[in-house]
Amino acid sequence: MKKITKSNKNNFLRGILPLILLLSFIFNPLKVSAEVAETEINGKLINASSEFLRDLDFETWQLVAYKSPLIEEKLILRVIGYPGNLRIDHPTRLIVESGRKKWLLDDKTLSNVELANDGRQAAAEFDLDELIQNIDKNRPLRLSLSGVFSELPVPPFVVREWRSLS
Secondary structure: OOOOOOOHHHHHHHHHHHHHHHHHHHHOOOOOOOOOEEEEEOOEEEEEEEEEEEOOOOOEEEEEEEEOOOOOOOEEEEEEOOOOOOOOOOOOOEEEEEOOEEEEEOEOHHHOHHHHOOOOOOEEEEEOHHHHHHOOOOOOEEEEEOOOEEEEEEOHHHHHHHHHHO
């Protein structure tokens, strides 16, 4: 009769494989956020944070934060949707919430001649300075724009990018 024994090779591989995976993540971490990069806005190259996010209705929006040379070097948040999705009356306010805190960001779209004259109305701009000055952590945010989207979650890594611009 043959005696059946377990191979120690399988136990060794089961023990070493998680260690190899852990070390690979430590030395080659995954990038979770895009970096602030030069982007052409209003015909000029400007450092900006640009992210594509989805609202709770699975519509995709691009959020671009940048310091505007046109509006007293204020930090501006441009919300860009597919042309035809963002038809709003100006001025309106962007509602930003985090936990129990709430901010109303002023509409700056009409201050930008290029956007004010754009017939597609696919973008709106808001004053991001007040929000960034009032938060001291990279916290998740929820944006809502009346008649456009009810809730657009913004993860902490995007808030970190916005804060790095100020």
